[in-house]
Amino acid sequence: MLDVLTIEELAGYLKVPKSTLYKLVQAGKVPGRKVGRHWRFVRASIDAWLAATAPFGGADAAAREPGGVGDGADKG
Numbered sequence: 001m002l003d004v005l006t007i008e009e010l011a012g013y014l015k016v017p018k019s020t021l022y023k024l025v026q027a028g029k030v031p032g033r034k035v036g037r038h039w040r041f042v043r044a045s046i047d048a049w050l051a052a053t054a055p056f057g058g059a060d061a062a063a064r065e066p067g068g069v070g071d072g073a074d075k076g
Contacts, residue, residue, distance in 0.1 A: 003044070004040050004041065004042055004043070005040070005041045005046070006038070006039070007021060007022065007025070007039045007041075010030075010032075010041045010046065013043075022039075025039055030046070030049065031045045031046065
């Protein structure tokens with residue numbers, strides 16, 4: 001069974017204000033679905049989205065940061 005979150009629950013999970021989360025969701029930056037007038041989020045999709053986009057984790061995070069592996073800064 002899927003673990004489904006409301007916008008209030010997701011805001012608490014991500015530790016961001018609901019107003020910020022609404023803006024991100026409406027811009028299509030956070031994976032979610034509207035059910036009637038209400039937003040719903042699958043926790044596994046949110047976790048995968050975080051892993052893929054988080055600047056503080058993931059294998060490709062170092063490649064995106066200045067001085068990280070793969071940014072060309074180590075080439076002499």
